[in-house]
Amino acid sequence: MPSTNRKVVEIARDIKSMKIRGAGKIARHAAEALLITAQQSKAKKPSTFVRELETSARLLLETRPTAVSLPNSIRFIMFRVIEAHKRNIKLRQLRQLAIKAATDFIQNSLKAVKSIGVIGAKRIGDGELIMTHCNSTAVIAILETAFNQGKHFEIFVCETRPRLQGRITAQTLNEIGIPTTLIVDGAIRHFMSRMDKVIVGADTVVANGAVINKIGTSTVALTAYESRVSFYVAAETYKFSPETMLGQYPKIEERDPSEILSKEELKEMPGVKVRNPSFDITPPHLINLIITERGIISPQAAFMIIREEFGLKALDESMKYQTYHLLS
Numbered sequence: 001m002p003s004t005n006r007k008v009v010e011i012a013r014d015i016k017s018m019k020i021r022g023a024g025k026i027a028r029h030a031a032e033a034l035l036i037t038a039q040q041s042k043a044k045k046p047s048t049f050v051r052e053l054e055t056s057a058r059l060l061l062e063t064r065p066t067a068v069s070l071p072n073s074i075r076f077i078m079f080r081v082i083e084a085h086k087r088n089i090k091l092r093q094l095r096q097l098a099i100k101a102a103t104d105f106i107q108n109s110l111k112a113v114k115s116i117g118v119i120g121a122k123r124i125g126d127g128e129l130i131m132t133h134c135n136s137t138a139v140i141a142i143l144e145t146a147f148n149q150g151k152h153f154e155i156f157v158c159e160t161r162p163r164l165q166g167r168i169t170a171q172t173l174n175e176i177g178i179p180t181t182l183i184v185d186g187a188i189r190h191f192m193s194r195m196d197k198v199i200v201g202a203d204t205v206v207a208n209g210a211v212i213n214k215i216g217t218s219t220v221a222l223t224a225y226e227s228r229v230s231f232y233v234a235a236e237t238y239k240f241s242p243e244t245m246l247g248q249y250p251k252i253e254e255r256d257p258s259e260i261l262s263k264e265e266l267k268e269m270p271g272v273k274v275r276n277p278s279f280d281i282t283p284p285h286l287i288n289l290i291i292t293e294r295g296i297i298s299p300q301a302a303f304m305i306i307r308e309e310f311g312l313k314a315l316d317e318s319m320k321y322q323t324y325h326l327l328s
């Protein structure tokens with residue numbers, strides 16, 4: 001088994017600890033880790049080179065289980081490498097191909113976020129009050145684009161316990177110059193009836209159009225539904241999960257209780273169990289639109305995006321590379 005590149009180990013550690021976080025960023029960093037593996041490989045044979053990439057891929061896949069952007073980015077690169085390796089191409093070409101695949105993924109991903117910004121900005125009206133939850137690069141791209149177009153609107157950001165990523169969103173919006181109000185998660189329903197819409201990001205979009213996003217998102221969606229407020233999701237197509245067409249759902253990550261209560265606080269109430277799921281599932285009937293780089297779709301069209309974007313061939317790929325997901 002080849003040893004893992006030090007920089008790759010560092011990236012994997014930072015994804016796990018959430019120093020690197022956000023479904024899109026995680027995917028781009030995973031691609032960067034494979035890029036580094038390819039660039040710094042000392043392999044003398046194509047088969048050793050492929051094994052080195054696989055070792056890095058496994059390490060990255062073990063970090064966080066829910067955002068499908070991570071396995072999708074790895075699959076994008078590994079599928080191309082392995083198919084080329086089967087054609088017996090030389091080591092130098094194989095390395096170039098891996099570097100190109102990783103670079104393409106990163107560039108396409110950044111382009112997708114930008115396109116979502118442009119498409120989504122068209123749905124922002126002057127004078128609107130909009131709620132968002134957690135911290136999503138795709139949502140911020142929409143808001144920043146609309147703001148730069150001269151639209152005036154105000155954002156209510158949920159704090160998003162326990163990691164408080166809503167505060168990162170509030171800080172970013174403040175730097176852009178967008179009027180922003182930060183609220184605690186418990187105040188969501190109190191303010192919802194005043195909102196014109198909600199826009200959130202996504203970690204995974206499943207085949208039936210349900211969206212997996214930061215814990216609390218489904219509560220925001222349900223509250224929006226009750227108040228007849230539109231609920232939009234901004235998601236690049238690499239957040240759509242081909243596996244879900246095959247019946248395999250992502251695991252909902254449950255993080256350490258110490259993110260909620262410190263070790264000392266926990267010791268003071270030894271009989272109390274703390275649960276800390278990171279994500280929840282918003283069903284399609286609570287979602288009005290999904291904004292992708294390929295356009296705006298209804299959640300019911302998620303199935304078509306998966307078929308078109310990944311194709312039946314990709315479902316095959318996904319079956320072939322299941323081993324990556326089955327790692328313990």
Ligand code: RI2
Nearest residue numbers: 021022023024136137138201202214
């Ligand atoms: P972008 C984040 O997950 C949040 O749930 C956010 O809504 C989602 O990723 C998408 O973020 P985490 O990594 O890709 O903070 O739009 O657990 O930036």
